[in-house]
Amino acid sequence: MGNHKKKKGPFQFMQFSVIGVANAAIDIGVLNLLLLFFHTDNQGLLLFYNTIAYTLAVANSYFWNASFTFRRSAEGSNWQRLTFIGQGIVSLGVNNFVFYIGNLLLGFIGIPNWLRYNIAKGLAMFLSFLASFFMIKYLVFRDFGAKKVKE
Template sequence: MGNDKKKKGPFQFMQFSVIGIANAAIDIGVLNVLLIFFHTEDQGLLLLYNTIAYTLAIGNSYFWNASITFKRSAEGSHWQRLTFIGQAIVSLGVNNLVFFAGNVLLAFIGVPNWLRYNIAKGLAMFFSFLASFFMIKYFVFKDFGAGKVKE
């Protein structure tokens, strides 16, 4: 049992990472599509675009992580949905904060807009990915019945 628990953590992280790559494609793809069709340098609109992109990616994340990564402990209960929404809001805050700060810092050093937005988005995705994994693993899909056989 202890050995199974040791394998579960890295394997879950790997599964979460693969799903995270799909989420990243959605996240950065939607942001770039919005920037192509509705280009702006307004920080408020950039945060709105970032929020839209992140929200679509987090919906994808919930579906696949509940179905694959945390399938054993995902019950689909109201409590899990509420805690998932809570962690999504916290992760969105991390994502928006890093995206905003990255944009400001990169603008200050003179990085061109498109490159600046994408570097800031990459940093935002990385930090919100880490925050999201640990919140999902230890709060949302926590296996409270470890050792208990589910029927």
């Protein structure tokens, strides 16, 4: 039993990472489409675009992670949905904060807008991805039944 638990962690992280790549494509793709069609340098509007992109990626994340990565402990209960929304809001805060600060810092050193937005978005996605994984694993889809089996 101990070996199964050790394998589950890295395997779950691998599954979460594969889904994360799809989420990243949605996240950065939507941001770049919005910038292509509605270009702006306004920080408030950039955060709004980032929020739209991130929200679509999080919705995709919930569907795939509940269906595959954490399916053993995904109940689809109101509690899980609520905690998933809560972690999504916290992760969005991390994402927007890093995106905003990254844009400011990269702007000071003169990196062109499009490149600056995408570098800041990449940093934001990475840090919010890590925060999201641990919140989803240990709060949202925590396997409450695992403790009962051991006892």
